[in-house]
Amino acid sequence: MTNAERAALRGSADSVLARLVGDITGTAQLREDQWLAIEALVADKRRALVVQRTGWGKSAVYFVATSLLRERGAGPTVIVSPLLALMRNQVEAAARAGIKARTINSSNTEDWETIQDEVIGGEVDVLLVSPERLNNPDFRDQVLPRLAAATGLLVVDEAHCISDWGHDFRPDYRRLRTMLAELPAGVPVLATTATANARVTADVAEQLGTGAGTDALVLRGPLDRESLSLHVLRLSDAAHRLAWLADHLTELPGSGIIYTLTVAAAEEVTAYLRQCGHTVSSYTGRTENAERQQAEDDLLANRVKALVATSALGMGFDKPDLGFVVHLGSPSSPIAYYQQVGRAGRGVEHAEVLLLPGREDEAIWQYFASVAFPPEEMVRRTLDVLAQAGRPLSLPALEPLVELRRTRLETMLKVLDVDGAVRRVKGGWTSTGTPWVYDAERYAWVARQRAAEQQSMRDYATTTECRMEFLRLQLDDEQATPCGRCDNCAGARFDDKVSATALDTARGELGRPGVDVEPRKMWPTGLAAVGVDLKGRIATGEQSFGGRALGRLSDIGWGNRLRPMLGPGAPDGPVPDDVMEAVVSVLADWAKRPGGWASGAPDAPDRPAGVVTVASMGRPALVGSLGARISEIGRMPLLGSVAYVPEADGTRVSRTNSAQRVRALHETLTVPPALAEALASAGGPVLLVDDLSDTGWTLAVATRLLRRAGAVGVFPLVLAVQT
Template identity: 60%
Template sequence: MVRMSHLAHDAPSAELTDEALEALRALTGRADAVFHDGQLEAISALVEHRRRALVVQRTGWGKSAVYFLASLLLRRRGAGPTLLVSPLLALMRDQVEAAARAGVRAVSVNSANAHEWQQAQAALAADEVDVLLVSPERLNNPRFREEQLPSLVARMGLLVVDEAHCISDWGHDFRPDYRRLAALIRSLPEGVPVLATTATANSRVVSDVEEQLTSGSSAPVFTIRGSLARASLRLGVLRLPDARARLGWLLAHLRELPGSGIVYSLTVSGAEDTARLLSRAGHAVAAYTGRTDSEERAQLEQQLKRNELKALVATSALGMGFDKPDLGFVVHLGAPSSPVAYYQQIGRAGRGVDNADVLLLPGPEDRDIWQYFASASMPTEQRAEAVLAALDTERPLSTIALEGLVDIKRTTLELLLKVLDVDGAVRRVQSGWVSTGHPWTYDADRYERVARAREDEQQAMLDYERTGSCRMQLLQEQLDDPAAAPCGRCDVCAGAWYPGDVPEDASGDAARALDGVGVEIAPRAQWPSGMESLGVPVRGKLDPGERVLEGRVVARLTDLGWGGPLRTLFAPGAADGPVPAPLVDACVRTLKDWPWAERPTAVVAMPSRGRPQLVGSLAQAVSTIGRLPLLGTLDLDGAPTRRGDGSVNSAYRLSGVWEGFAVGPALAAALAGHRGPVLLVDDLVDSRWTLTVAGRALRRAGADAVLPFALASVG
């Protein structure tokens, strides 16, 4: 049942109905194709009545058919090209292919096809483009914003905002760049229709998007909402005791899942480790994360579509818009932080088949991961004021230059600049960022409301895991779907459809993989930009004679195996103490497997204010077991450093430790008569600047080479 609100126009005309149906059959390649409930009405609202419309429909309903066919019909009536704002490159690729099948000439402008921009610009100028696809970030590219967007707005036939929940603070995937769309909508000439589409919006998000769609218009929004139930999906939750059991289950049962699909992981390292384990066991899988470059992403997507892979082991980088109608399953190793985000990800499955399996394998570490990502994404008043104080209204600063003036990590700084930009406090120009001079006030109430909403979503996800009622119904209720009802298929409605056993051999294989140790730590080779402004007299490349060599840690804090014990060891408030015996054994294995060109001949310990027993006992254990002399410990010099504070950027990290270490007389004497590489032992590696500066001090004091070694790295 499709519900339509603010319907203020007649039914679609017979002429439009016939023309749209003919175009639909060309799009689908099927002579018997018919419209789903609401599709033709949405097309009519845009083409015949030039309305602003919002379509909230489940994945697979055919939202793209609405905007492609509306674009085609508007163009036939003399309208200008459609501007389609899409959030992901994967989505753009699929949409361009679909448009060609419908006879729609579509081109995209994005960071992955820079070599085609000039050609696309010429095609636009010649009126040979029906649909231009751009990312929301492109709208604030200075050249696009100033040279191309004004003329495009003047002749635009239709504006489409796909994945429109990103507009809203309350949407599960809020993006600051989407907020500038309200200003774009206000700038449109009278009578230009606007379409916003999403599959994941509750009532609060719908109201927020409707309000933004009415910018500059007194006409109400024409909203279509359909049932969000996915009859093809069979949902389940299998609670297993630990990562070993979860990976063991996947090793044993992946081949039994129907067709090909997606295995989601909450972290990049989790995805990479899982893909490596499954590949070694003979499964055709590949990792797909934010570290995967755009060309490889496209190749992996095509391999999955051709069923050459059983699964992509992915982070949320593979999300909205990936279109494989026969995707047979989605498995989550760890739960997303909200039922709405979970619904969006499982929506990849079962779009063109009658049956698809969806299984969640939650982990006890999920909440810690949710909290980390939530805290990293929220701007603070202090950081915003620091950025505004550093910028002036005339002299632009690049993001890199700004890093040298404000104590903010690069990714956080980029997000904050976007927020300040859409709030009108700063402006992006060709050579960087400038202040607009407009007054800006930190909206503390808004961020507190968003933070509370995120906490409620996390609790709702935990409720989904433990519910005794229909799982699909719970997801629908989280999206305020009035048609929510028991599905009759999930493990609550019909009983567990998945095997619950973890065979001993698979569990053993998983345990051995999780027990693997040794992660490379690449040496720093380049000083951060702008260090002179912080009183640190370095620039360019590090002197090769003062650099450390490639190092090792036992594991990353985000790893599935040793990550758990290490997170406990380094948890806030954890007491300092000697290194636990199991970690000593893991260190020995890490050192044994380290393929160094020359074995270390001595040990030097890092000084530690926070965990002196841990670092000291670790250095002594390595010295004793490896039969290497412990030459001593570096001295702490100057004020306490900022080690462990992930909120500061690279330049400030280096500044905080620049004069933090000294080679004392006893250590200097020991180094003077010693030959061979020195193993520099620490507890935790984050930015790598601590080891870089300490290693530089050792090299300048006469060490032949320095090999950094620590228990863990942050990422």
């Protein structure tokens, strides 16, 4: 292409940008690096990796390039995008530039066939797909080859997800290797991310085929966000953090996001802030798609002051005038933290960013670290089971045969799929027979990297140096300099004072004990494969009533009190007095609730006629004292314990997945004769007491045994539930 042709192309590109951003004057111009990327893609048909800060305009690069390529007869652009929020924003942005974009994701399955026909018919300029779709058997085998043959531009958005050195590794993203290999020669490829250090950048470039030895363009810019003012406030406890939010939320500019580390915390914070009169909504992985869309729309339209969100609201949510981001609890990675705070200040001159770390943060980090890639023996066991099956095995069919929970099993299979050891087909997963090597050194390095990132977040919270410079250095930004805006550079603009009213309200909210424990109603699939003759719906006569717990281990109220008691390695001992007082409060409230024995409803069950404990191998003193004190205070006889058979003494009951856990409990739990005799003479329901319910299966199996032994009904009561 001649210089004159390139100059004309630049003019056309600026015109498309003007339509994209709604500039009716037509004076909008691309940044120089934006133009370099577009020139590489359109004029030179090269591959490019763009690492630029949030708000820099990466989406403008691929939409402008798409428009120019389509004008020149190229096929549709395929954008691999990780989140529904990102897809919705991009479809709307494309329309502004006259680009027809469609999306294939889990929320519009009924439209997939129509959309695919539109793509094949040339009616669609941009197709956005989720990375998970790339390895759906029908899509991979039937749609993907045609897309690869027709694609005019492949875009990998949030490309750091490709790298298991990064903070948000997603195995499905690595399926892109297949699509890249099948692209015709000369099809340009663009990868973009805002959150990649040098190691992740190199890894992504290598995996996309844009590394050393190829004619690729890598554009990496400075990561400073001039609009962001970073602060850290260290408050004494969760109640003070909530009270601070209640007192100061209206002082924060515009509308924003309050991030929490867990779903339980998001729900707690939302309830408290609403009680204090603030207009906020919750946004988590449990939020239904329609409610998520409404919450996003409300924030975009400033109908709410804030969304209280987990990381489910992360990459891709685009609100240029977002005025603040507050973290109630510290993420475990500075890269993840930078990515989330980058939601703010994209289209305004000033935005506030505050971190309010909590003492529960480390326990939550440890939990997420516990679900890392499984040890080699578990992987080998899975490969052996698949090899011996002789047919595809679905996740529900495979789960009972291996010692892994379903989500961890699925992630492992996706990694093995990328490595070529297994393949996803209709009906499930099969072994390919390809030799596979467990890369222990790599997995150990990743674990060490995670630990280093956690230490970096501890250092960020305590540093006296520039906070923006600290984050930029964590992302290997060689241009990092002091920002002059953060609390360490310019002085703190927020103090730690809270009002007595807000603090009292927060303590009342966090100190209010009691959460529901939903009874299990269906047996896990595949029990027959492990020798247990149970399936389908749990018989009504073998189910418990709805139960209660003092709190969740993942919340910031009672969770902070219960985690030291119930966490791994916690010492055993009698139930503390303050915990016992709260249990009594839960029981009193429970009795009066709808469905409670003192509710006065015509169909209310009888009052518990006795207390039964679940024998504990790890905390016998705690569970025993809890049952005894409930018996004494409630004036109900202590009938005995659901026990373990003698041969189970000292063995650990599997907690890996539902089927394995039910099998183990089915084989080891029993109702001793003395307890069976006591149940027969009790004359009413029993209160079933345990310390922790993480899956609900101990309570379900124990309830079945009690009901079959003659219990009229069972009310489960535990100190804590896991989530």
